[in-house]
Amino acid sequence: MLDTLARPQTELEDQSFIDGVITEFGSKPGGLLSILERIQERNRHKYLSPEVLKFVSSRTGVPLSRVYSVATFYSFFNLEPQGKHTVCICRGTACHARGSRDLLNNAKLMLGLHNQEDGGADKLSLTTPDKEFTVRTVACFGQCALAPVVEVDRKIYGRVNEREMRKVIDRVDSRGKVP
Amino acid sequence: MPNQVKLKIDGEYVEAKAGESVLDAARAAGKFIPSLCHVKGLTPVGACRLCMVEVAGIPRPMPACTTTVQDGMVISTVSEKLTRYRQMIMQLLLSERNHVCAVCVSNGSCELQDMASKLGVTHSEFPYRYPRLPVDASHPRFVLDHNRCILCTRCVRVCAEVEGANTWNIMSRGVTSMLAADLNGNWGDSETCTMCGKCVEACPTGALAVKGKAVEEMTKNTDAVSRLATARGGTQQ
Numbered sequence: 001m002l003d004t005l006a007r008p009q010t011e012l013e014d015q016s017f018i019d020g021v022i023t024e025f026g027s028k029p030g031g032l033l034s035i036l037e038r039i040q041e042r043n044r045h046k047y048l049s050p051e052v053l054k055f056v057s058s059r060t061g062v063p064l065s066r067v068y069s070v071a072t073f074y075s076f077f078n079l080e081p082q083g084k085h086t087v088c089i090c091r092g093t094a095c096h097a098r099g100s101r102d103l104l105n106n107a108k109l110m111l112g113l114h115n116q117e118d119g120g121a122d123k124l125s126l127t128t129p130d131k132e133f134t135v136r137t138v139a140c141f142g143q144c145a146l147a148p149v150v151e152v153d154r155k156i157y158g159r160v161n162e163r164e165m166r167k168v169i170d171r172v173d174s175r176g177k178v179p
Numbered sequence: 180m181p182n183q184v185k186l187k188i189d190g191e192y193v194e195a196k197a198g199e200s201v202l203d204a205a206r207a208a209g210k211f212i213p214s215l216c217h218v219k220g221l222t223p224v225g226a227c228r229l230c231m232v233e234v235a236g237i238p239r240p241m242p243a244c245t246t247t248v249q250d251g252m253v254i255s256t257v258s259e260k261l262t263r264y265r266q267m268i269m270q271l272l273l274s275e276r277n278h279v280c281a282v283c284v285s286n287g288s289c290e291l292q293d294m295a296s297k298l299g300v301t302h303s304e305f306p307y308r309y310p311r312l313p314v315d316a317s318h319p320r321f322v323l324d325h326n327r328c329i330l331c332t333r334c335v336r337v338c339a340e341v342e343g344a345n346t347w348n349i350m351s352r353g354v355t356s357m358l359a360a361d362l363n364g365n366w367g368d369s370e371t372c373t374m375c376g377k378c379v380e381a382c383p384t385g386a387l388a389v390k391g392k393a394v395e396e397m398t399k400n401t402d403a404v405s406r407l408a409t410a411r412g413g414t415q416q
Contacts, residue, residue: 050362053362054362063339063345063348063371064345064361064362064371065335065345065346065347065348065359065360065361065362065371066345066348068348068350068359068361068362068363069348069349069350069359072350072351072352072359072363073350073351073352
């Protein structure tokens with residue numbers, strides 16, 4: 001509680017980091033992408049908060065609307081806090097034909113996630129309330145020969161079935177386990 | 180003269196300034212090329228795809244607004260194929276959002292409506308998407324209705340290039356693209372908006388309108404915006 005109250009603005013430490021990144025990339029064309037990428041990578045929850053976007057805009061002189069436009073255009077950037085573990089399910093054509101929709105529904109069921117609205121084939125990113133897991137979809141991993149493909153914590157698993165996916169998710173899930 | 184080029188538009192020889200767009204050259208020669216996203220003086224972006232023309236030697240149609248004239252170019256602005264393309268684009272524009280003329284402030288003075296009738300589009304072959312979209316009435320003077328927006332980015336450009344406020348931009352991409360003020364907050368809460376109203380005047384539809392206007396009451400003065408843009412040494416294209 002105190003933690004959230006004490007952080008209305010970008011922390012000083014973050015600010016100096018952002019300033020460093022901006023001096024490194026600021027003058028290059030397309031530097032904004034590198035700046036946002038570095039900042040997101042460093043963030044504990046791997047996301048860009050509105051405060052950070054505002055700070056980047058004020059320091060680089062890039063209009064806030066442009067920064068927001070860039071951050072929303074690329075699916076790589078997250079504007080919501082991400083979970084500790086990421087389950088990324090391919091929704092490309094090959095994976096879809098091999099049942100990736102069932103995998104996605106299963107992963108959501110397993111982690112207790114609901115779609116707020118069914119956006120159809122659009123990209124999806126859902127995070128559990130305890131910030132442990134994020135389930136997202138991607139258009140293609142480029143591993144269509146291994147369809148259906150699921151990526152858990154940056155490791156790619158091919159020819160996945162329901163049981164295997166559950167096993168992998170169970171393995172990385174540290175909740176309710178004695179360390 | 181070195182900065183004068185000669186080209187052929189619909190069989191007529193036309194002289195144009197080097198660096199000029201095909202659209203400007205053709206319009207100066209009295210040709211009709213439909214367009215919705217173009218405003219003279221603002222940077223052309225080729226967003227609406229209505230100004231497609233055929234250039235001899237290039238197999239695909241080219242947007243006239245972002246294609247610069249070259250010496251010896253042979254262009255046709257009218258053909259059966261182009262008419263079909265333009266009508267199709269018009270239908271896609273109409274089916275993408277909720278364009279209901281009967282209840283629109285711009286009914287009767289809407290560029291989208293005018294263009295549809297000019298191109299002979301009476302109905303859409305494509306099913307309407309009927310997306311659920313919000314209306315932002317938080318601004319003290321103006322209203323933004325996403326249902327009527329065609330994403331031409333005229334407002335984005337006039338705000339950035341003429342007013343210099345950079346309040347507007349397009350967020351997200353593809354079918355989920357939407358106009359957003361600053362961090363997609365309420366327009367009325369925007370810290371950058373200067374309330375100048377140029378975006379409203381530049382908007383071709385009823386998406387941006389003056390608050391309190393009833394059906395058919397909103398008329399736009401895009402020419403004034405265009406004059407401002409060119410007077411400030413806007414882009415030559």
